[in-house]
Amino acid sequence: xxxxxxxxxxxxxxxxxxxxxxxxxxxxxxxxxxxxxxxxxxxxxxxxxxxxxxxxxxxxxxxxxxxxxxxxxxxxxxxxxxxxxxxxxxxxxxxxxxxxxxxxxxxxxxxxxx
Amino acid sequence: xxxxxxxxxxxxxxxxxxxxxxxxxxxxxxxxxxxxxxxxxxxxxxxxxxxxxxxxxxxxxxxxxxxxxxxxxxxxxxxxxxxxxxxxxxxxxxxxxxxxxxxxxxxxxxxx
Numbered sequence: 001x002x003x004x005x006x007x008x009x010x011x012x013x014x015x016x017x018x019x020x021x022x023x024x025x026x027x028x029x030x031x032x033x034x035x036x037x038x039x040x041x042x043x044x045x046x047x048x049x050x051x052x053x054x055x056x057x058x059x060x061x062x063x064x065x066x067x068x069x070x071x072x073x074x075x076x077x078x079x080x081x082x083x084x085x086x087x088x089x090x091x092x093x094x095x096x097x098x099x100x101x102x103x104x105x106x107x108x109x110x111x112x113x114x
Numbered sequence: 115x116x117x118x119x120x121x122x123x124x125x126x127x128x129x130x131x132x133x134x135x136x137x138x139x140x141x142x143x144x145x146x147x148x149x150x151x152x153x154x155x156x157x158x159x160x161x162x163x164x165x166x167x168x169x170x171x172x173x174x175x176x177x178x179x180x181x182x183x184x185x186x187x188x189x190x191x192x193x194x195x196x197x198x199x200x201x202x203x204x205x206x207x208x209x210x211x212x213x214x215x216x217x218x219x220x221x222x223x224x225x226x
Contacts, residue, residue: 040218041199041218041219042216042218043158043201043216044216045213045214048213056213090157090158102148102160102163103158103160103214104160105157105158105159106157107156107157108156108157
């Protein structure tokens, strides 16, 4: 009964390929997020969706496109992968989008672009 | 100045020791503060929220100093299982939903 689950856990692919990472939460939360953790371990927000609506879109290349078919799912599609995209991508959700809502993270997808 | 800054460590302490981490934030309007814990190759998990009056959860005590714009985490009687990276997290009021800003983390290793 995993709360926030993302697949795949590991993803190894070549430059130029297109790949997707899926995320689902069964907590009934309204807000979902994608975070990127680089090799220096900084966690940075990429996108945030509230009830299927995009509310945060940080300075992320437009090769990255989030898709939220419903409020329990937020998938991340990446086109034309580059070496610099190698990182760990975490999906997360929170009860509300406000300031006091802690995040519940998925277990991460380790993306390696060769 | 970084939005959230932590001493990356590593802190190496023996079991039973008391260890404290500090974290400074640059946005004086920040209203919500958290400590998260991240084990090696795992996802971050909420350790505790930080309240204005300070709060304690077992061996863990969190403090907030608004005047100096820093928060702290104190761990008493360290256990081997406390070894992890501790992430200071700030959510500035007025920003978009859940735009939490993470520090780079402080690495703690507790040895026998």
